[in-house]
Amino acid sequence: MEYQFSEVESKWQKKWSDDHVYRTSDDDSREKFYCLEMYPYPSGKLHMGHVRNYSIGDVLARFKRRLGFNVLYPMGYDAMGLPAENAAIKMDIDPEEWTLRCIEIMQKQQKRMGFSYDWEHYVNTCLPDYYRWNQWIFLQFYKNGLAYKKKASINWCNSCGTVLANEQVIDGQCWRCDNNVVEKDLEQWFFNIRKYADELLESTEKLTEWPEQVRLMQRNWIGKSIGTEIHFPIADSDYSIPAFTTRPDTLMGVCYLVLAPEYPLIPELIQDSQKKAEIEDFITRARRKSKIERTAEQVEKEGIFIDRYMVHPITGENMPVFIADYVLMDYGTGAVMAVPAHDQRDFEFSKKYDLPIKVVITPDRKDPLKLEDMKEAYVDPGYLINSGEFNGLEHMAAKTNITEKLKEKGLGDFSTTYRIRDWLISRQRYWGTPIPIIYCGKCGIVPVPEDDLPVILPKDAKFTGEGNPLENSPTFKNAICPVCGSDARRETDTMDTFVDSSWYFLRYVSPKLEDKPFDKNLAEKWMPVDHYIGGITHAILHLLYSRFFMKALRDIGLADIDEPFSRLTTQGMVLKEGEVMSKSKGNVVDPGELIETYGADSTRAFMLFAAPPEKEYDWNDAGIHGVSRFLNRIWTLIHEKKELITEYKDKTDSLDLNSKADKQLARVIETTTKHVTESIDHLHFNTGIAALMEFLNEIRDFSIEHPEYADTPSRASLFARAMIRLVSLLNPFAPHITEELWEHMGFEDYLSVSDWPAYDESLMKAEEKTIVVQVNGKVRGNLIIPADLPEEEIKRRAPELDNVQKFISGGIKKIIYVKDRLVNIVV
RNA sequence: GCGAGAGUGGCGGAAUUGGCAGACGCGCUAGACUUAGGAUCUAGUAGGGUAACACCUGUGGGGGUUCGAGUCCCCCCUCUCGCACCA
Numbered sequence: 001m002e003y004q005f006s007e008v009e010s011k012w013q014k015k016w017s018d019d020h021v022y023r024t025s026d027d028d029s030r031e032k033f034y035c036l037e038m039y040p041y042p043s044g045k046l047h048m049g050h051v052r053n054y055s056i057g058d059v060l061a062r063f064k065r066r067l068g069f070n071v072l073y074p075m076g077y078d079a080m081g082l083p084a085e086n087a088a089i090k091m092d093i094d095p096e097e098w099t100l101r102c103i104e105i106m107q108k109q110q111k112r113m114g115f116s117y118d119w120e121h122y123v124n125t126c127l128p129d130y131y132r133w134n135q136w137i138f139l140q141f142y143k144n145g146l147a148y149k150k151k152a153s154i155n156w157c158n159s160c161g162t163v164l165a166n167e168q169v170i171d172g173q174c175w176r177c178d179n180n181v182v183e184k185d186l187e188q189w190f191f192n193i194r195k196y197a198d199e200l201l202e203s204t205e206k207l208t209e210w211p212e213q214v215r216l217m218q219r220n221w222i223g224k225s226i227g228t229e230i231h232f233p234i235a236d237s238d239y240s241i242p243a244f245t246t247r248p249d250t251l252m253g254v255c256y257l258v259l260a261p262e263y264p265l266i267p268e269l270i271q272d273s274q275k276k277a278e279i280e281d282f283i284t285r286a287r288r289k290s291k292i293e294r295t296a297e298q299v300e301k302e303g304i305f306i307d308r309y310m311v312h313p314i315t316g317e318n319m320p321v322f323i324a325d326y327v328l329m330d331y332g333t334g335a336v337m338a339v340p341a342h343d344q345r346d347f348e349f350s351k352k353y354d355l356p357i358k359v360v361i362t363p364d365r366k367d368p369l370k371l372e373d374m375k376e377a378y379v380d381p382g383y384l385i386n387s388g389e390f391n392g393l394e395h396m397a398a399k400t401n402i403t404e405k406l407k408e409k410g411l412g413d414f415s416t417t418y419r420i421r422d423w424l425i426s427r428q429r430y431w432g433t434p435i436p437i438i439y440c441g442k443c444g445i446v447p448v449p450e451d452d453l454p455v456i457l458p459k460d461a462k463f464t465g466e467g468n469p470l471e472n473s474p475t476f477k478n479a480i481c482p483v484c485g486s487d488a489r490r491e492t493d494t495m496d497t498f499v500d501s502s503w504y505f506l507r508y509v510s511p512k513l514e515d516k517p518f519d520k521n522l523a524e525k526w527m528p529v530d531h532y533i534g535g536i537t538h539a540i541l542h543l544l545y546s547r548f549f550m551k552a553l554r555d556i557g558l559a560d561i562d563e564p565f566s567r568l569t570t571q572g573m574v575l576k577e578g579e580v581m582s583k584s585k586g587n588v589v590d591p592g593e594l595i596e597t598y599g600a601d602s603t604r605a606f607m608l609f610a611a612p613p614e615k616e617y618d619w620n621d622a623g624i625h626g627v628s629r630f631l632n633r634i635w636t637l638i639h640e641k642k643e644l645i646t647e648y649k650d651k652t653d654s655l656d657l658n659s660k661a662d663k664q665l666a667r668v669i670e671t672t673t674k675h676v677t678e679s680i681d682h683l684h685f686n687t688g689i690a691a692l693m694e695f696l697n698e699i700r701d702f703s704i705e706h707p708e709y710a711d712t713p714s715r716a717s718l719f720a721r722a723m724i725r726l727v728s729l730l731n732p733f734a735p736h737i738t739e740e741l742w743e744h745m746g747f748e749d750y751l752s753v754s755d756w757p758a759y760d761e762s763l764m765k766a767e768e769k770t771i772v773v774q775v776n777g778k779v780r781g782n783l784i785i786p787a788d789l790p791e792e793e794i795k796r797r798a799p800e801l802d803n804v805q806k807f808i809s810g811g812i813k814k815i816i817y818v819k820d821r822l823v824n825i826v827v
Numbered sequence: 828g829c830g831a832g833a834g835u836g837g838c839g840g841a842a843u844u845g846g847c848a849g850a851c852g853c854g855c856u857a858g859a860c861u862u863a864g865g866a867u868c869u870a871g872u873a874g875g876g877u878a879a880c881a882c883c884u885g886u887g888g889g890g891g892u893u894c895g896a897g898u899c900c901c902c903c904c905u906c907u908c909g910c911a912c913c914a
Binding site for chain 2: 213217227258301330331333345539540606610611612620622623627636686690691692770777782813815826
């Protein structure tokens with residue numbers, strides 16, 4: 001009877017679904033386990049990365065379920081985004097229709113893989129019953145000062161025709177289309193994530209079950225710097241320009257001040273300058289450069305003196321003010337105090353423009369550092385020199401001292417700066433959540449009243465590929481002011497789709513709720529997610545935004561939860577010939593074909609067997625035969641012995657172990673159980689499956705060596721015990737075939753929800769053990785001894801081995817014994 | 828440049844954390860069964876060496892600690908990822 005995977009797999013998929021085997025219960029006293037996978041963007045087909053992601057999650061969900069946990073294991077779709085809109089432009093199809101069609105295909109494939117999702121816990125972010133809650137949350141944020149609008153110099157992608165968040169600009173290029181990003185000034189909506197910068201940073205420490213790499217990336221992204229903000233009054237004016245520095249100890253070494261080209265005060269400062277035109281020209285050129293040009297490594301710093309001077313806050317000396325392209329407007333205050341002797345960039349700038357350099361820190365007090373000896377800036381610790389009243393201070397102490405002094409004079413204070421920017425959420429696109437705001441000529445910015453939600457995307461939009469379709473939809477754009485009733489204009493920007501994914505895991509707990517985004521009690525019951533599995537590509541954006549959302553929602557009072565994800569696993573990418581699979585490269589492996597050829601069980605088990613979850617895997621499907629063969633061997637063996645197993649299946653506990661082989665098999669049953677249990681716990685699925693393969697090999701050896709076992713009741717029950725255990729342990733990796741075999745062996749309940757086997761330590765003890773005998777650390781023989789042989793006896797017997805004798809003729813210095821493992825004879 | 832991680836057979840990968848390196852699988856070789864097999868089964872498979880053992884060498888390279896090192900320490904090389912004029 002040959003194994004027909006396609007029949008068996010669809011049979012069980014139907015049964016599981018019909019009988020709601022994986023349905024989650026909210027009303028359940030068992031310990032909860034929330035297993036979450038990063039939901040997919042429904043681009044159409046499932047790819048190998050998805051298969052890997054969901055295979056990992058499904059094993060965990062199935063394992064925990066069988067261990068007696070009440071498991072929430074949902075799936076949904078991150079359904080808003082550009083591809084649907086591009087499809088609309090190209091194929092003249094409604095984005096919603098296109099998306100829903102893709103979801104249908106994708107979901108079918110997921111079902112075909114047999115993942116144990118509870119499909120009643122489902123979200124689809126492109127439907128108004130989801131995105132209305134994005135709008136609702138936006139309004140709560142707005143009320144609480146967490147959403148605001150401001151004119152901002154933003155990152156603009158000409159090719160996508162939209163604004164991008166800082167996080168979406170990679171090496172100065174658009175994260176999606178790789179086109180160069182340019183700067184533009186626009187009125188945009190922001191979420192105030194900076195407000196949570198400190199908490200996000202601090203609570204990173206609590207995420208002990210996250211990969212260290214991800215925590216580090218988050219920390220770097222937040223980029224906290226502690227320092228001092230110093231005010232530099234501008235000579236002959238009332239202005240004062242603040243500059244942030246982490247090195248206030250070098251204040252006495254300041255030689256000039258440098259402003260970013262975008263610095264807002266510049267037009268006023270240069271108003272009366274004779275060089276005005278020249279300076280303006282410089283600024284225009286600097287701003288026209290793309291970010292990539294401006295920040296490239298070897299680019300020489302360029303600047304221009306603006307004919308103004310600042311007053312040194314301590315000495316009162318007048319010093320020049322420059323504009324330079326290497327100063328960034330979006331970090332610190334957009335102004336830098338230049339200390340050429342102790343900052344490499346300032347050093348280079350001074351050399352280029354022949355500006356003074358003043359050494360104020362020396363590593364050696366007795367032999368002070370001299371400018372003539374310096375080929376580069378000195379940035380290491382030291383003592384202050386040429387610093388008047390601060391001379392001789394150690395530089396760390398000087399930081400405090402000098403800041404205190406500035407504080408006294410009202411010209412500075414301790415300050416903390418973050419690299420992270422507020423999250424720009426406006427997108428000039430159609431296929432996203434409309435921002436629920438109305439602009440009224442009389443009342444200004446008016447939030448859409450909650451009762452009027454959702455603001456639904458119009459059906460009359462035209463997709464020409466130019467501009468925002470919502471701008472050109474009169475039914476959408478024209479509105480009535482909810483406050484005064486006069487004609488008004490609706491906000492036509494939509495939200496970044498990262499808003500959708502920042503709280504979808506909360507919607508899963510009560511996906512059909514109609515009056516709130518999620519049920520507070522249920523959220524507090526299920527959250528945090530116990531195990532979150534997804535790609536490393538989301539290590540910063542999605543995870544940071546979600547963490548921010550959780551904290552913001554907590555402070556608004558929607559749920560008392562600090563962190564959304566307790567444990568995080570970032571699965572390695574699936575590559576092909578060392579490259580990321582992509583349609584443009586034409587190197588995409590279609591899991592659909594694998595399923596057709598080998599079945600879902602083989603496909604997912606192989607994916608897990610091929611490499612540990614966190615590692616990259618360069619796809620090579622040669623190995624899938626091995627897993628497929630393994631499943632077929634189990635199938636064959638069970639069908640050869642089906643009657644026997646059925647007969648003895650209820651007598652597997654009364655073991656009567658007579659021979660060495662019996663005891664050996666009985667032991668392997670237990671050690672394999674232990675090994676597989678631990679390997680799932682530790683996410684070492686590859687070794688878990690390997691242990692099951694070894695287990696099968698043992699059983700087959702046993703049945704070949706003891707063909708008479710069928711006639712011996714004790715052996716028959718031992719054999720049955722082994723086969724039942726094998727099938728049971730294999731179930732999370734290959735759920736369909738094991739469920740079928742379970743049935744064939746005469747069991748009536750679903751294996752997928754039956755108890756996970758415990759292991760019996762008493763059966764794991766061996767009567768005999770093998771001890772390795774070494775001479776000077778090299779293996780020279782084995783000693784097979786009774787398990788309870790005392791140490792002295794082992795040490796006595798080891799040197800007697802034939803092969804050992806010839807190596808110890810020089811005389812034994814000492815003998816080292818490692819319990820149950822080895823004897824090392826030192827000569 | 829800074830930060831993190833990784834280098835083990837022809838390949839994917841194991842190694843109870845300092846104790847038999849190469850589990851398990853792929854591939855390959857030989858054989859069996861077969862009209863045939865890219866199906867299945869059996870045996871072998873790190874390199875050298877041997878009739879077979881023995882033995883020697885071996886975890887990117889070089890040193891060190893130890894009875895004993897893939898694992899710990901120091902130096903170097905290579906690769907991958909993240910950040911990158913952050914004041």
